[in-house]
Amino acid sequence: MATRSESIAGGPAQRQRRGLHRGDAWRTVALGILCALMIAPLIMAIIISFKSPSQFTRVPFLPTWPMRWENYEFAVQIISQFLLNSIITSGATVIGVLLLSSLAAYSFAQIRFPGRTFVFYAVLALMMVPASLTLVPSFVLVRDLRLINTHWSLILPWIAGGQLIGILILRAFFESLPGEMFDACRIDGATDWQIYWHVALPLTRSMLGVVAVLNILGTWNNLIWPTLTLPERKMWPLTPGLYSYMEQYYTSYGRVMAGLLLGSIPLVILFVFTSRLFVEGLTSGAIKT
Amino acid sequence: MNKTLWERIWETRTGYLMVVPTLAFLLVFQYYPAVSGLYRSMFDWNAGLAGNFIGLSNFVELFTDDDVFIRSLKNMALLTIWYLVAFVGLSTGVAVLIHRIRNEGSKYFFRLFMILPVIIPAVVLILLWKFIYDSTIGPLNAILIGVGLQDWTHAWLAEPKIAIYAVMFRNFPWIDGVSVLILLAGLQAIPVEIVESGLLDGASGWRRLRYIELPLITGQIKLLIVLTIMWGVQEYSAVWAMTQGGPIDSTQVPGMWMYFNAFRISRMGYASAIGVVMFLITLVATILNMRYIRSQEY
Numbered sequence: 001m002a003t004r005s006e007s008i009a010g011g012p013a014q015r016q017r018r019g020l021h022r023g024d025a026w027r028t029v030a031l032g033i034l035c036a037l038m039i040a041p042l043i044m045a046i047i048i049s050f051k052s053p054s055q056f057t058r059v060p061f062l063p064t065w066p067m068r069w070e071n072y073e074f075a076v077q078i079i080s081q082f083l084l085n086s087i088i089t090s091g092a093t094v095i096g097v098l099l100l101s102s103l104a105a106y107s108f109a110q111i112r113f114p115g116r117t118f119v120f121y122a123v124l125a126l127m128m129v130p131a132s133l134t135l136v137p138s139f140v141l142v143r144d145l146r147l148i149n150t151h152w153s154l155i156l157p158w159i160a161g162g163q164l165i166g167i168l169i170l171r172a173f174f175e176s177l178p179g180e181m182f183d184a185c186r187i188d189g190a191t192d193w194q195i196y197w198h199v200a201l202p203l204t205r206s207m208l209g210v211v212a213v214l215n216i217l218g219t220w221n222n223l224i225w226p227t228l229t230l231p232e233r234k235m236w237p238l239t240p241g242l243y244s245y246m247e248q249y250y251t252s253y254g255r256v257m258a259g260l261l262l263g264s265i266p267l268v269i270l271f272v273f274t275s276r277l278f279v280e281g282l283t284s285g286a287i288k289t
Numbered sequence: 290m291n292k293t294l295w296e297r298i299w300e301t302r303t304g305y306l307m308v309v310p311t312l313a314f315l316l317v318f319q320y321y322p323a324v325s326g327l328y329r330s331m332f333d334w335n336a337g338l339a340g341n342f343i344g345l346s347n348f349v350e351l352f353t354d355d356d357v358f359i360r361s362l363k364n365m366a367l368l369t370i371w372y373l374v375a376f377v378g379l380s381t382g383v384a385v386l387i388h389r390i391r392n393e394g395s396k397y398f399f400r401l402f403m404i405l406p407v408i409i410p411a412v413v414l415i416l417l418w419k420f421i422y423d424s425t426i427g428p429l430n431a432i433l434i435g436v437g438l439q440d441w442t443h444a445w446l447a448e449p450k451i452a453i454y455a456v457m458f459r460n461f462p463w464i465d466g467v468s469v470l471i472l473l474a475g476l477q478a479i480p481v482e483i484v485e486s487g488l489l490d491g492a493s494g495w496r497r498l499r500y501i502e503l504p505l506i507t508g509q510i511k512l513l514i515v516l517t518i519m520w521g522v523q524e525y526s527a528v529w530a531m532t533q534g535g536p537i538d539s540t541q542v543p544g545m546w547m548y549f550n551a552f553r554i555s556r557m558g559y560a561s562a563i564g565v566v567m568f569l570i571t572l573v574a575t576i577l578n579m580r581y582i583r584s585q586e587y
Contacts, residue, residue, distance in 0.1 A: 024391050031386055035402050037462045041417045042409070044428060061428055104311040111304030114297050119308060126319050128575070132523050132544055133568040134322035136551045136560045137329060141322055160318030163311055192303040221411045223526040228552060239412045243530055246416050253426070260413045271408045278404065282467050283474040 042261075049257035056253050068254055075245075075259035081234055082241025083266065089154045089226075089237055090219045096159035097215050098208055101166030106196045108167070109174035110182055120171075127164055135225075142229055153229035154237070158219050166211040173207045174200060210281040213274055220267065238263055330565045334558030347562035358563070361541040364453055368542065369521030375463040376517045377510060383464055384472035385498060400473065403466040415530045418459040422446050422531075446532055449539035456531055456540050468513050475509035476502060511578065518574045522567055543567050 048056065050067040058064070107113070108120050138157055147153040177200070185195045201208075226240045233244055242263045249255050271278055292300075330347055334340030351358050383403075390396045406414070421429050424444035433441045445455040479502065487501045503510075525544030528534060534541040534549060543563055551560035 024395075027386050027390050028392075028395055031383070031390075031399050034383065034462055034464060035399070038402075038405060038464060041414070041421065044421075045417055056426075060426065061431065100311045100314065103307040107304045107307035111301050111307070113301035113304035114294060116304070119312070123311070123315065126315060126323075128572065129319065129323045130519065130523050130568055130571055132547060133326045133564045134319065135547065136557050136564060137322035137325035138318065139551070140557070141318070141325075156314070157318045160314040163314065167311070192307070196307070217407070223412055224529055224548065239410055242410070242412055242416065246419075253420075256420075260416060264409050264413050267408045267410060271404065275401075275404075278407075279470060282407065283470050 045257040045261055048253050049261055051254040053252060053254070071252075071254040071258040072262065074255050075262050078245055079238070079241065079259055079262050082236055082238045082245075083263075085151070085235060085241070086220060086237035086239075086266070089151050089158070090216050092151070092155045093158040093162060093219050094212050094215050096155065097162040097166050098212060100159065101163040101211065102170055102201060102204070102208065103196065104163070105167050105170035106174055106192075106200050108171045110179075110195075110200075111192060123164065123167060127168075131161075139228055148229055149231055149235065151235065154219075154222075154226055157225075158222075162215045162218060165214060169211055170204065170207060173204055177203060206277065206280075209274060209277040213270070213277050214281045216270065217267075238266070326561045326564050326568075329558050330562040332558040332561075334561075335555045340558060343558075347559050348566070350559070351562060351566065357538045357541055358543070358546055360538060361543045361546045364540065365522060365542050367453065368457055368524075369518060371457050372517050372521045373514065376465040376468045377513050379463055380465050380468035380513070381472055381503075381506075381510070384469045384476060385502065387469070388473060388476040400470070403464070403469045403473075406460070406464065406466040411526070412530065414460055415527050419446065419531050422455050422459075447536055449536050452532055452536060453540045456527055459527065459531070468517075471509050471513060472506060475506035479505050515575050515578050518578070519571045522571050522574070 044061060047061065047063050049071055050069070051060075051064055051071075052068050055064040055068070104123070108116060142148060142153045142157065147156070181199070182195055185199055190198075220237075221239055222237075223239050223243065226236050230236055233241075236244065242260060245259050246256050249259075298305075329340070331342060331344055332340040333343045333346075387396060387399045387403075390399065421427050422445035424430060424442075424447060427445070429445065430442040433439070443451050446452050483505070484497065484501060487497055523544055525542050525548065528540050528542050528545045529548065532540045534545045543566065547560045547563040547567070550556040550563065
């Protein structure tokens with residue numbers, strides 16, 4: 001495309017095109033300063049995480065030697081239980097969300113059942129219902145269902161809420177697949193269950209990844225709900241766990257910072273393995289609106 | 290051809306079966322709580338008790354007899370306006386800066402860097418800032434003393450006049466990675482021809498931004514405005530983790546006040562009414578936004 005407009009516009013356009021990107025230097029400097037400021041609190045945390053209390057009192061914000069790795073050993077023991085809880089709850093939620101939302105999305109996109117539009121809008125309308133409206137009644141519901149102090153008190157409501165965005169994304173994807181392909185399968189005698197499992201799901205693997213990443217980010221960062229439904233702290237996932245860890249050991253600054261940094265690692269690992277899905281997921285839906 | 294409705298329903302029964310699990314979850318964990326929240330907002334209701342129907346009294350009390358709620362609304366407005374400036378305004382600036390960088394390598398680096406605030410758990414950033422604001426050992430006061438501004442030091446989260454601004458200005462330099470990525474995606478989707486023909490007509494720098502790029506990413510900006518308002522009205526985890534609404538309710542926001550009423554003093558009906566007010570605010574804001582900010586097509 002670029003070559004075409006060049007050939008039409010000729011020489012002057014060439015000069016103008018260079019003008020398209022003038023001033024790289026100051027932009028890089030400005031963005032570099034911003035990035036440095038963004039990362040500054042983390043650098044601070046890394047430096048402090050290697051300090052004993054006395055080292056912190058003497059030189060709080062600059063590196064000191066010897067480095068106190070035992071802060072990390074201490075933090076690991078406490079954080080690992082929270083991390084395990086997070087993996088259980090976020091993991092079970094993401095499996096449920098992928099299963100339910102892909103089934104519903106397939107049905108909405110490929111099966112013309114009477115009342116389909118109405119049901120779809122009934123699902124879509126819930127996107128407008130904020131968590132604040134449902135917080136108190138959800139708590140009472142979970143209590144009445146006797147789910148308090150079980151991980152189900154997180155998993156079940158999270159599946160219900162998390163599948164909405166999944167249905168939206170996957171329905172759009174299933175609709176974009178060629179309908180002839182599905183018709184051909186039906187003519188060959190495949191049931192919709194078989195088409196869903198053997199044709200639609202394998203084709204949609206990367207979209208499922210996008211939904212999974214979005215869902216994990218959402219549940220992983222939930223701070224307040226688990227503190228309501230789980231009276232025992234040893235049941236808490238990582239996010240509220242880190243909060244209680246900091247409350248408990250506030251004055252051992254080295255240990256606190258080591259814990260916060262360790263607690264940040266799982267999402268970084270997730271990102272390293274799924275960086276493309278990550279960016280796609282975060283910006284999905286933004287182009288079309 | 291002319292099948293009855295029942296025949297069509299029977300033929301497509303798989304379709305219904307596939308949405309049944311979804312609907313079951315939604316009915317129990319979404320629709321029931323939402324309706325129950327609307328209904329219970331008209332009750333004087335403590336946990337465990339049946340409660341008395343009192344009509345709209347909870348709402349009357351909220352707006353005529355609850356100074357803390359009024360203050361929480363003001364704080365919410367202040368924070369939401371600030372989030373709009375930061376998440377939409379600043380992010381647009383950063384996205385345009387990154388978009389105009391010519392060197393592909395550094396462009397990629399900065400784009401990747403914007404992911405950082407997303408993969409660091411929100412609670413970690415909140416807790417780090419709680420530490421930064423600490424009055425005795427926090428680095429913010431240490432820096433102020435270091436550059437000779439002793440008079441400017443504060444107990445940032447403990448002084449009623451200052452605490453709300455400390456909550457507001459956390460996460461300096463306030464870049465929201467998701468917003469930047471969404472806006473960048475919009476900028477990159479603008480066809481090269483449009484920008485080039487604009488350049489031929491002499492639109493460069495600010496004029497290129499004002500007349501070409503901004504109008505073409507209104508869709509993304511509109512989306513961000515809606516998301517930010519919804520988030521700003523609801524958000525209280527930062528307040529919850531940093532101040533719990535204190536000191537003397539100076540950082541109270543509606544979500545926090547709802548939490549306090551429901552789970553600290555067991556006024557569940559009253560808390561439900563706060564939830565309903567928050568729901569109505571987001572609803573009105575979203576509808577207005579959809580109506581009055583139109584996006585441009587090319």
